[in-house]
Amino acid sequence: MKLDSKVPSGPLEQKWQKHQFEMKLVNPANKRKYSAIVVGTGLAGASAAASLAELGYEVKAFCFQDSSRRAHSIGAQGGINAAKNYQNDGDSVYRLFYDTIKGGDFRSREANTYRLAEVSNNIIDQCAAQGVPFAREYGGTLANRSFGGAQVSRTFYARGQTGQQLLLGAYSALMRQVGLGKVTMYPRTEMQDVVLIDGHAKGIVVRNMVTGEISSHAADAVVLATGGYGRVFYLSTMGLGCNVTAAYRAYKKGALFANPCFTQIHPTCIPHTGDYQCKLTLMSESLRNDGRIWVPKTKDEQRAPGQIPENERDYYLERKYPSFGNLAPRDISSRSAKEACDEGRGVGPSRYGVYLDFSDAINRLGKDVIEERYGNLFEMYELINDENPYEVPMRIYPASHYTMGGLWVDYNLMSNIPGLHVIGEANFSDHGANRLGASALMQGLADGYFVLPYTIGDYFAREGAKNISTERPEFREAEEAVAMRIKKLLDVGGKQTPDSFHKRLGLIMWEKAGMARNEKDLKEALQEIPALREEFWNDVNVLGSADEMNMNVERAARVADFLEFAEIFCLDALDREESCGAHFREEHQTDEGEAVRNDKKYAYVAAWEHKGVGQKPELHKEDLQFESVQLATRSYK
Amino acid sequence: MNFKLHVWRQKNAAAKGRMEQYEARDINADMSFLEMLDVVNEDLVEKGIDPIHFDHDCREGICGACSLVINGLPHGGMTGTTCEVRMRLFKDGSTIYVEPFRAKAFPVIKDLTVDRTSIDRVMQAGGFVSTHTGAAIDANAILVPKDKAEEAMDAAACIGCGACVAACKNASGMLFVAAKVSQLALLPQGQAERERRVNKMVAMMDIEGFGNCTNYYECEAVCPKDISVKFIAKMNREYMRALVK
Ligand SMILES: Cc1cc2nc3c(=O)[nH]c(=O)nc-3n(C[C@H](O)[C@H](O)[C@H](O)COP(=O)(O)OP(=O)(O)OC[C@H]3O[C@@H](n4cnc5c(N)ncnc54)[C@H](O)[C@@H]3O)c2cc1C
Ligand code: SF4
Numbered sequence: 087m088k089l090d091s092k093v094p095s096g097p098l099e100q101k102w103q104k105h106q107f108e109m110k111l112v113n114p115a116n117k118r119k120y121s122a123i124v125v126g127t128g129l130a131g132a133s134a135a136a137s138l139a140e141l142g143y144e145v146k147a148f149c150f151q152d153s154s155r156r157a158h159s160i161g162a163q164g165g166i167n168a169a170k171n172y173q174n175d176g177d178s179v180y181r182l183f184y185d186t187i188k189g190g191d192f193r194s195r196e197a198n199t200y201r202l203a204e205v206s207n208n209i210i211d212q213c214a215a216q217g218v219p220f221a222r223e224y225g226g227t228l229a230n231r232s233f234g235g236a237q238v239s240r241t242f243y244a245r246g247q248t249g250q251q252l253l254l255g256a257y258s259a260l261m262r263q264v265g266l267g268k269v270t271m272y273p274r275t276e277m278q279d280v281v282l283i284d285g286h287a288k289g290i291v292v293r294n295m296v297t298g299e300i301s302s303h304a305a306d307a308v309v310l311a312t313g314g315y316g317r318v319f320y321l322s323t324m325g326l327g328c329n330v331t332a333a334y335r336a337y338k339k340g341a342l343f344a345n346p347c348f349t350q351i352h353p354t355c356i357p358h359t360g361d362y363q364c365k366l367t368l369m370s371e372s373l374r375n376d377g378r379i380w381v382p383k384t385k386d387e388q389r390a391p392g393q394i395p396e397n398e399r400d401y402y403l404e405r406k407y408p409s410f411g412n413l414a415p416r417d418i419s420s421r422s423a424k425e426a427c428d429e430g431r432g433v434g435p436s437r438y439g440v441y442l443d444f445s446d447a448i449n450r451l452g453k454d455v456i457e458e459r460y461g462n463l464f465e466m467y468e469l470i471n472d473e474n475p476y477e478v479p480m481r482i483y484p485a486s487h488y489t490m491g492g493l494w495v496d497y498n499l500m501s502n503i504p505g506l507h508v509i510g511e512a513n514f515s516d517h518g519a520n521r522l523g524a525s526a527l528m529q530g531l532a533d534g535y536f537v538l539p540y541t542i543g544d545y546f547a548r549e550g551a552k553n554i555s556t557e558r559p560e561f562r563e564a565e566e567a568v569a570m571r572i573k574k575l576l577d578v579g580g581k582q583t584p585d586s587f588h589k590r591l592g593l594i595m596w597e598k599a600g601m602a603r604n605e606k607d608l609k610e611a612l613q614e615i616p617a618l619r620e621e622f623w624n625d626v627n628v629l630g631s632a633d634e635m636n637m638n639v640e641r642a643a644r645v646a647d648f649l650e651f652a653e654i655f656c657l658d659a660l661d662r663e664e665s666c667g668a669h670f671r672e673e674h675q676t677d678e679g680e681a682v683r684n685d686k687k688y689a690y691v692a693a694w695e696h697k698g699v700g701q702k703p704e705l706h707k708e709d710l711q712f713e714s715v716q717l718a719t720r721s722y723k
Numbered sequence: 724m725n726f727k728l729h730v731w732r733q734k735n736a737a738a739k740g741r742m743e744q745y746e747a748r749d750i751n752a753d754m755s756f757l758e759m760l761d762v763v764n765e766d767l768v769e770k771g772i773d774p775i776h777f778d779h780d781c782r783e784g785i786c787g788a789c790s791l792v793i794n795g796l797p798h799g800g801m802t803g804t805t806c807e808v809r810m811r812l813f814k815d816g817s818t819i820y821v822e823p824f825r826a827k828a829f830p831v832i833k834d835l836t837v838d839r840t841s842i843d844r845v846m847q848a849g850g851f852v853s854t855h856t857g858a859a860i861d862a863n864a865i866l867v868p869k870d871k872a873e874e875a876m877d878a879a880a881c882i883g884c885g886a887c888v889a890a891c892k893n894a895s896g897m898l899f900v901a902a903k904v905s906q907l908a909l910l911p912q913g914q915a916e917r918e919r920r921v922n923k924m925v926a927m928m929d930i931e932g933f934g935n936c937t938n939y940y941e942c943e944a945v946c947p948k949d950i951s952v953k954f955i956a957k958m959n960r961e962y963m964r965a966l967v968k
């Protein structure tokens with residue numbers, strides 16, 4: 087299979103404009119003849135569904151929550167980037183593009199990343215027009231902050247609830263279209279399969295999570311906006327319903343899965359405290375602006391943090407990365423924390439934690455200033471840990487947070503299956519091997535508001551309206567397969583709960599394919615995962631029946647997909663014999679422990695094709711062409 | 724810690740529900756209320772009993788999915804949402820009553836899960852600014868004074884959980900509707916549709932079976948996002964203003 091990225095020719099700055107002109111348009115009077123299915127109504131899905139309906143297409147939108155307002159996007163705290171240069175500090179579309187591609191360690195597609203930066207400004211305008219209450223200056227203009235180590239102040243925010251406010255903006259646009267009858271919304275409905283007709287994605291099979299009913303929906307195109315797969319690690323900062331099911335089922339139908347091993351581990355989360363936990367809480371990265379990170383110099387330190395004198399503390403980020411210090415990028419900070427803990431210098435009950443200490447900042451700026459900046463976060467920390475961070479340093483530890491990998495898409499955000507579009511965190515396209523802070527919200531909304539509505543029109547205009555019926559045998563077969571699979575889960579009649587399998591899978595993934603990877607561990611994981619999968623299918627206990635609201639079925643079905651998906655994740659990590667971005671292969675580092683990238687051999691997107699469960703998928707490579715940027719070594723020393 | 728739980732079990736919307744008793748044993752004080760229920764559920768599944776169904780997703784107080792009445796109060800009447808409530812706040816050995824949010828507009832689906840799509844329909848009636856993608860002017864061309872922006876943000880913080888409705892004797896939806904109406908009335912972007920919005924949202928609230936507000940203010944007491952009842956007063960003024968126009 088030859089992967090065609092469909093990147094337009096011409097200078098970087100003109101590609102998108104040129105492409106917009108060259109794309110075919112659907113005549114306004116004909117738009118209502120075309121229909122689109124949008125699965126997922128987070129930032130990407132809600133913005134896409136609303137925008138497509140505004141254009142005049144018939145839209146059906148699906149989500150598994152009880153309301154589209156509750157998608158995982160709601161949890162984003164920090165902010166959203168845009169190249170407005172409102173602060174006059176030298177920002178530009180080119181700089182945002184360059185930072186993003188460099189942050190991704192030169193493993194993303196240049197043209198996509200440039201387009202992302204290019205439409206970033208429209209997003210802020212759009213959201214402001216919807217009434218999103220962004221933070222303001224006294225003069226009434228928009229406020230910015232710097233985020234995630236960026237050297238310009240380009241992040242827009244709404245207190246610590248940016249994701250919530252942006253999602254409610256997109257949700258209100260979506261609700262407006264539902265009220266107008268242009269979008270039909272299906273909450274508590276989970277996609278189970280994509281249906282292909284003559285090789286094109288023309289519908290989906292879903293399960294109604296209240297009644298258990300399985301049904302089909304047909305349309306002229308299908309859009310997956312189903313989010314990331316970070317819960318393959320079980321513990322993560324993501325919403326508990328986040329899953330890989332939609333993307334994985336599409337993969338099994340022939341869509342390629344790209345760079346599955348590119349996953350981001352966020353350095354500042356509240357450490358794991360007990361086996362009962364299913365979710366880790368993120369503490370905003372902004373804390374690193376004033377907090378200093380340290381561990382004791384000696385192993386198995388028993389003293390309380392306040393009893394440990396200055397000269398017996400190791401401020402390891404400041405020591406190793408003097409110019410960035412505590413603001414070193416996420417992957418570097420995370421890995422350094424793991425190293426310190428692996429050496430036995432971790433703190434807290436589990437010994438997997440490091441201190442984030444505000445005492446210097448409090449002495450320097452006063453408690454009031456710190457309270458004004460981080461009051462909410464400190465309260466949240468105290469609520470969870472019963473410790474007062476004004477007096478005792480916080481304890482933090484890295485956790486799974488975001489997935490750069492996803493279904494492979496071309497410049498039009500269409501997968502290799504014609505008609506199947508993938509947007510938001512569910513696709514692989516813009517962040518390469520590592521995503522910068524405040525860029526996921528930007529990408530979700532860029533895809534949904536400003537890219538997909540154009541590119542899907544081109545697909546429609548080329549294909550024509552098909553008006554496909556769900557009576558076709560392809561739908562019947564898919565429905566039967568879905569029902570069979572659920573029956574199979576219910577019939578196992580074993581002893582162990584779905585969650586217990588998910589936990590064990592998470593542990594394998596975290597230990598062997600987490601922050602640092604090596605050949606030996608990955609090969610072990612590739613032995614353990616199929617064994618665990620077999621055990622699952624022999625001994626999982628799925629109670630209840632298929633025709634009712636049944637959380638056992640929902641969880642078991644998602645865990646079953648994770649148990650298959652984890653294998654391609656590890657294969658991808660094994661194949662990529664280099665360290666780049668968030669993917670750190672221990673075999674590929676300098677004597678000082680810095681990542682060594684291999685541009686000669688690995689400047690490609692790894693896109694995997696399904697060949698059957700337990701069979702090795704086939705690797706297809708999309709070579710990355712860099713026309714505008716020089717591949718530089720990412721150095722934060 | 725150990726607890727005795729009395730939990731509402733109801734097989735589906737049509738079935739009759741009843742309280743069932745369960746034991747929660749060896750509970751860690753740092754657990755959240757939902758983590759405690761997870762532990763109970765794992766135990767139930769191992770015994771072959773259908774686990775207790777409840778809505779949840781983010782587990783950090785922002786998605787608004789979790790919706791339990793604990794000891795008679797939505798979200799337990801504590802700061803934050805059900806998923807933020809910690810077990811250390813309960814007395815070891817105590818008995819805890821767990822029920823779903825109850826309101827005409829929120830029918831029970833199963834156990835502690837209720838149908839809150841009525842909130843979405845009230846939003847569909849007018850909880851938006853009618854602007855389409857691509858129509859926006861430069862964001863800085865609309866100036867919003869900082870205090871107005873902050874007040875709008877106070878209102879916008881609503882997570883649509885519906886605790887206000889569940890706490891209200893009349894099952895009124897005033898607080899969350901007032902929050903949306905006020906957010907948009909405070910901002911220049913919301914002016915064009917100001918009257919239409921409040922009229923439509925209030926009318927839809929009636930159709931959906933939310934009750935009237937008779938100023939008990941139980942809503943504010945349980946709201947996990949501290950939405951102030953001053954917004955209800957504001958919405959009443961908006962409504963009067965729309966009537967005279
Ligand atoms: C704690 C946290 C903080 C973050 N903070 C920031 C930040 O400050 N800035 C930033 O830029 N990014 C941040 N991110 C990342 C960002 O929030 C996400 O990447 C982004 O919101 C993803 O949006 P999405 O629309 O692609 O997917 P999601 O919001 O995850 O939405 C997925 C949708 O798909 C639906 N769905 C999934 N599977 C199915 C199925 N099988 N059937 C039907 N529906 C399905 C869900 O119901 C949901 O509607 C943060 C992430 C986390 C975890
Ligand atoms: S006003 Fe408060 S209680 Fe009511 S829905 Fe909003 S957040 Fe929940």
Ligand code: FES
Pocket residue numbers: 778779780781782783784785786787788789804805806807
């Ligand atoms: S689970 Fe999201 S608010 Fe409680």
